[in-house]
Amino acid sequence: MALVTLESDLLPVHQAALRLNVSSDTIRRWHKKGLIKAQVGLRGERLFSLEEIKRVTSKSSASDKPWKVLHAPQTKLTSIELFCGAGGLALGMHNAGIQSKMLVDFDRDSIRTLQQNKPEWNSHQASVLDIDLDDYAGQIDVMAGGFPCQAFSYAGKSLGFADTRGTLFYEYARLIDQVRPKLVLGENVKGLLNHDNGRTLQVIVRELEGLGYRVAYKVLRAQFLDVPQKRERLIIFGLRGDLNSEILFPAEKDYTITMRAALKRVPKSDGQQYSEAKYEIMEMIPEGGYWRDLPQDLQKKYMGGSYHLGGGKTGMARRLSWAEPSLTLTCNPAQKQTERCHPSETRPLTVREYARIQTFPDDWFFAGSTSSQYKQIGNAVPVNLGYHIGLAIRKILGAPARSAESPAELLPHRQSDLTLF
Secondary structure (H helix, E strand, C coil): CCCCCCCCCEEEHHHHHHHHCCCHHHHHHHHHCCCCCCEECCCCCEEEEHHHHHHHHHCCCHHHCCCCCCCCCCCCCEEEEECCCCCHHHHHHHHCCCEEEEEEECCHHHHHHHHHHCCCCCEEECCHHHCCCHHHCCCCCEEEECCCCCCCCCCCCCCCHHHHCCCHHHHHHHHHHHHCCCEEEEEEEHHHHCHHHHHHHHHHHHHHHHCCEEEEEEEEEHHHCCCCECCEEEEEEEEECCCCCCCEEECCCCCCCCHHHHCCCCCCCCCCCCCHHHHHHHCCCCCCCCHHHCCHHHHHHHHHHHHHCCCCCCCCCCECCCCCCECCCCCCCCCCCCCCECCCCCCECCHHHHHHHCCCCCCCCCCCCHHHHHHHHHHCCCHHHHHHHHHHHHHHCCCCCCCCCCCCCEEECCHHHHHEC
């Protein structure tokens, strides 16, 4: 985590609280919930910029902002996506005006989902190890992929591609070199920043630069980009070296969308159910609460050995809140470590509720069993996040959306973007 020196526009917790007319505990709670961004000082303290204080001060009422899937006019820009899953990023970029020419994923249900919803898309169930894209050389604007996070072999030899051989990123890079798109888009979990002590990301950047791309990356927070969910994704842009455009990222909005707005008139659908014992526990948890809201004896019984471990364990026995965005969705709404209980009904979120929170349209069909549908949705890039990424790509490649819905401001990449936590 990057450290910063204390400057005049960085305030400690108590001064930020005075500016916002709230308590220091409220500031800490907002930061824990991801509602206000902070930087870390030389002594490990949280510091808040004047710009962030101003953003929070001017933030509009979240409860007034409706849920909707965003759209912009189409362009002639084209894309190929590998590791595409159920189509969250693909649909978001399509909604931003970027035309998909090919989609590839190894998961059978994900490809069935895409073929059912967008039969005109060229969707293939295949391993990237078996894909060849020579026919697309020089014809594609964007190559996207959420490649799995794998450690690379070093041995201090700086062997270029040989460092990544045997990983799916190696195959991704091989296909980039075949197609030579104008822009490369990599998408991954925030943890990639620190994976293998940061070396994994260093190798990815180095290899993309070796292929002739200028690289920038930034963590995007979906809750401030029209997604009713506290979800962070690391976005990597690589711009081909012969292009002189500035690399831009979406700027966060001054509002969030609540669970109340997201689940308004949501269609009924299948979903998991609690066991009788689990139901009795979750029935005691208030809206927005978690295991610490249980009586002391039940806390110890429910948590078992985890009760004495460190950390807040705030995802356990967690009931969501109507007045806030959802916590990050996982592949299962009823896992003990990452409980996602409905705000007022004692049950896990349903499939269509999951899809709403990920900003899929209500008519987007998901193939497979209920557990497969949860997994597809939980693994997806939120559609509206993909939309804002698509608008940024349009601007970078010279096709800005003049009449787009909810157009995000765009920010150039800055090294300071990586100091936020």
